[in-house]
Amino acid sequence: MPSASARPPGRPRAGVDAAVFAATLRTVHELGYARATVERIAAAAGIAKTTIYRRWPSKGELIVDVLLDAFGPAPLAGGTRADVLTSVIRWGAAKIAEPGVGDAFAGVFSDAVSDPALRVVLSSRLQDPYRLALQDALGEPEHRVLFFVDVVVGTLLHRMGMTGEPMADADVDALVEMVVAHFAAG
Amino acid sequence: MPSASARPPGRPRAGVDAAVFAATLRTVHELGYARATVERIAAAAGIAKTTIYRRWPSKGELIVDVLLDAFGPAPLAGGTRADVLTSVIRWGAAKIAEPGVGDAFAGVFSDAVSDPALRVVLSSRLQDPYRLALQDALGEPEHRVLFFVDVVVGTLLHRMGMTGEPMADADVDALVEMVVAHFAAG
DNA sequence: TGGTTTCGAAACCTGAGGTATCGAAACCTA
DNA sequence: TAGGTTTCGATACCTCAGGTTTCGAAACCA
Numbered sequence: 172m173p174s175a176s177a178r179p180p181g182r183p184r185a186g187v188d189a190a191v192f193a194a195t196l197r198t199v200h201e202l203g204y205a206r207a208t209v210e211r212i213a214a215a216a217g218i219a220k221t222t223i224y225r226r227w228p229s230k231g232e233l234i235v236d237v238l239l240d241a242f243g244p245a246p247l248a249g250g251t252r253a254d255v256l257t258s259v260i261r262w263g264a265a266k267i268a269e270p271g272v273g274d275a276f277a278g279v280f281s282d283a284v285s286d287p288a289l290r291v292v293l294s295s296r297l298q299d300p301y302r303l304a305l306q307d308a309l310g311e312p313e314h315r316v317l318f319f320v321d322v323v324v325g326t327l328l329h330r331m332g333m334t335g336e337p338m339a340d341a342d343v344d345a346l347v348e349m350v351v352a353h354f355a356a357g
Numbered sequence: 358m359p360s361a362s363a364r365p366p367g368r369p370r371a372g373v374d375a376a377v378f379a380a381t382l383r384t385v386h387e388l389g390y391a392r393a394t395v396e397r398i399a400a401a402a403g404i405a406k407t408t409i410y411r412r413w414p415s416k417g418e419l420i421v422d423v424l425l426d427a428f429g430p431a432p433l434a435g436g437t438r439a440d441v442l443t444s445v446i447r448w449g450a451a452k453i454a455e456p457g458v459g460d461a462f463a464g465v466f467s468d469a470v471s472d473p474a475l476r477v478v479l480s481s482r483l484q485d486p487y488r489l490a491l492q493d494a495l496g497e498p499e500h501r502v503l504f505f506v507d508v509v510v511g512t513l514l515h516r517m518g519m520t521g522e523p524m525a526d527a528d529v530d531a532l533v534e535m536v537v538a539h540f541a542a543g
Numbered sequence: 544t545g546g547t548t549t550c551g552a553a554a555c556c557t558g559a560g561g562t563a564t565c566g567a568a569a570c571c572t573a
Numbered sequence: 574t575a576g577g578t579t580t581c582g583a584t585a586c587c588t589c590a591g592g593t594t595t596c597g598a599a600a601c602c603a
Contacts, residue, residue: 178570178571179578179579180570180571180572180577180578180579181569181570181571181577181578181579181580182568182569182570182571182578182579182580182581183569183570183579183580184579184580184581185580185581203470203471204470204471205470205471205472205559206471206559208558208559208560209559209560209561210559210560218581218582219581219582219583220561220582220583221562221563221581221582221583221584222580222581222582224560224561224562225580225581228561229560229561230559230560230561274470274471277467277470278467278470278471280467280515280518281463281464281466281467281468281470281518282467283518283519284389284390284391284460284463284464284467284517284518285389285390285391285392285460285464286391287521290518290519290520290521293519294519294520298519314528318528318531318532320515321512321515321516321519321524321528322508322511322512322532322535324515325508325511325512325513325514325515325516326507326508326511326512327511328511328515329466329506329507329510329511329514329515330507330511331470332466332467332469332470332476333469333476333479333480333484333507334476334480335473335476338507342500342504342507345504345539346504346508348539349508349535349536349538349539350535352535352538352539353531353534353535353538353539364601364602365547365548366546366547366548366601366602366603367546367547367548367549367600367601367602368547368548368549368550368599368600368601369548369549369600369601370548370549370550371549371550391590392590394589394590394591395590395591395592396590396591404550404551405550405551405552406551406552406592407550407551407552407593407594408549408550408551410591410592410593411549411550414592415591415592416590416591416592
């Protein structure tokens with residue numbers, strides 16, 4: 172009896188994820204979120220638009236996967252609570268400042284505002300893993316961590332959305348100071 | 358010599374602003390931002406789509422005017438710095454929680470992410486007046502007030518965008534406490 | 544009654560997300 | 574080498590929203 176990992180018949184799928192992720196960030200960075208159409212992303216990746224839609228059911232879900240790949244695991248190594256909070260805020264700010272990442276994040280967040288289905292995907296696939304890891308690392312209840320995420324991500328995205336530029340280091344310092352004072356002391 | 362206020366010839370413009378503002382909030386509240394098309398807003402206001410485009414150059418600019426009308430002047434009456442900060446945060450949270458206002462705000466913010474022209478409008482017409490009033494009331498430099506706006510508005514919109522619901526009172530309390538501690542003390 | 548402007552209705556254009564079709568290509572097995 | 578199965582790319586297509594154009598009707602003034 173063949174194992175479940177036996178190769179299925181037919182032409183195997185091409186491994187396009189890495190190329191698509193890179194092409195997405197590049198295209199979003201160069202053209203902005205709205206002008207980074209799925210067709211342009213596909214062209215930048217050297218594949219057909221239909222190939223993207225065979226793997227991701229919508230542009231929003233593609234972007235969520237791009238962000239998951241770009242962010243990777245959060246740095247939650249030990250230290251004081253203040254250390255954990257500080258490092259995760261700086262990590263988030265640095266990732267959002269990478270070319271294309273902030274635009275893609277703000278863009279998909281925008282789409283989710285009027286798309287409840289995408290909001291569920293964004294919340295469950297992108298926010299929840301980091302939220303759970305933070306609950307674990309900080310020993311805080313869910314609603315406190317959700318508030319923390321609202322403050323940090325909301326602030327960083329608002330700056331990005333209003334100015335088109337990521338938040339400057341001095342303001343990230345202020346954000347760290349304010350949030351750490353609230354969560355590490357309170 | 359006739360004064361500048363002499364009535365010009367031809368059919369006078371109908372006063373549709375109030376009806377359009379109300380219809381916009383109602384439609385956005387019922388259908389969400391993306392499905393609240395200009396055509397549907399016009400129908401809800403009982404006028405033609407072309408009449409809207411004669412007055413506002415784009416959906417984004419219409420929404421900015423709707424928000425300006427909905428927010429009105431910020432409450433910056435005297436008291437301690439902490440009083441001013443507290444009242445303005447609670448005022449912003451309450452306005453964003455009004456039916457349609459939060460959705461419209463998050464929606465136009467979303468559009469602005471990939472529309473630099475709209476970003477300028479949003480920044481100059483909506484943010485700047487409140488920013489200047491706050492600089493005056495608090496005696497804070499521009500960059501500190503901009504950071505304040507990023508934190509407060511960003512947090513409230515992030516909650517609205519991720520959950521579809523405005524922030525609960527308990528979390529608004531936490532936001533007030535955190536921000537006041539940072540700005541009134543620091 | 545005529546001049547001027549706005550209104551409403553409708554057709555229209557552009558562009559983006561997403562789907563359907565179909566022949567060609569890539570893999571496996573007999 | 575031939576046949577079966579699946580994916581790929583190209584293309585045409587659909588829907589819908591923002592925004593524009595056109596044009597006759599309506600509202601005002603002189």
